[in-house]
Amino acid sequence: NDGKHKINDGYAVGGNPQTSYFMSNDFNKGLAVFESFRLIDGNLFTVGLDAKQWGGRAWAEDFAGNETNVWFDNKHVTELAGYAVVQQTLFDKLSLNAGIRLENNERYGNEWVPQGGVVYRLNEQTSFKTSVSKGFRSPNINEMYSPWGPAANPDLLPEEMMNYDFSCLQSFFNHQLDFELTAFYTKGKNMIVPSAVLGGKNSNSGQFTNKGIDFAFRYQIIPSLKITGNYSFLDSDVKIQAAPKQKVFLALRWQWKNLTFSPDLQYVDHLYLPAYSDNGRSIPPSAEIAESYISYALLNCKVSYKVSDSTIWFINGENLTDAAYRMYSGYPMPGVVVLGGFEVKF
DSSP states (O other): OEEEEEEEEOOTTTTTOSEEHHHHEEEEEEEEEEEOOOOTEEEEEEEEEEEEEEEEEEEEETTTTTTEEEEEEEEEEEEEEEEEEEEEEETEEEEEEEEEEEEEEEEEEHHHHHHHHEEEEEESEEEEEEEEEEEEEEOOHHHHSSSSSSOOOOOOOOEEEEEEEEEEEEETTTTTTEEEEEEEEEEOOOOOOEEOBTOOOEEEEOOEEEEEEEEEEEEEEEHHHHHHHHEEEESSSSSSSOSEEEEEEEEEEEEEEEEEEEEEEEEEEEEEOOOOOOOTTTOTOOOOOEEEEEEEEEEEEEEEOOOOSSEEEEEEEEEEOOOOEEETTTEEEOOOOOEEEEEEOO
């Protein structure tokens, strides 16, 4: 995957026009090879290798085509990994799985990433799951070398965490109603925190602990009417941008002949927004935004009509109540958005 970019950022009201373009070339390439074996009855054993490299170059260029500044020059990161995963089913009720991955990053060296889990099927309607896994993510090129201001930090460390969860899956009325309840506990360190202040730098957090529950359900009321939903609750000992304390989602899908009506409602509670400053530049709606917690609800709806087996017309409405909200400090989201279109399958 290759990208070539030539961008004029424009300027604030009362400011001066840009005198140069932002230019960048980037690439992302990789190769994945894996093989699976069935060694004994009920067994699946998989081994694989991954290789990937990403990077690029970014510079400023005046309107005459002359380079005026180089943000970063031919930076790249290479990652290699090998892994093995084994799954085993016993007595048609118990499934075991375990895996190990060795990740090698040219900047951070080797990292072992294990995971394991158990699934027990009590009967056709009830199952229990538990798992333990490690999470690991190295910083990306935007976080380390971004040309968009000085927030980039090449000294960032990888994110690490251990996650533990337990789930119960239950069905009723011959799978007409399904639900899943999960409890989780996560402990980690070095979460990458983006800077919300112009002139600041991306940084790593200290240690953090997250715990909470997730609930999801699906109810096929009648063949033409289905309702789905989920709820999540997060309790964290650190402030996490874009991670609300509670989130609720409900969706309805009703089909009548060739017409499909799909409204959905999303409620976000206690979303943390860090203090934001643009150092005096005039960016609507405000150059200074204090630290805050917000809650908001979004109502969306999609209506589609199947003209033929290959063609569907649709109209989609987003944020129909015109709620004012943000998911990130300094970036207000759009109000009502309505769009229409069609899909054709060949």
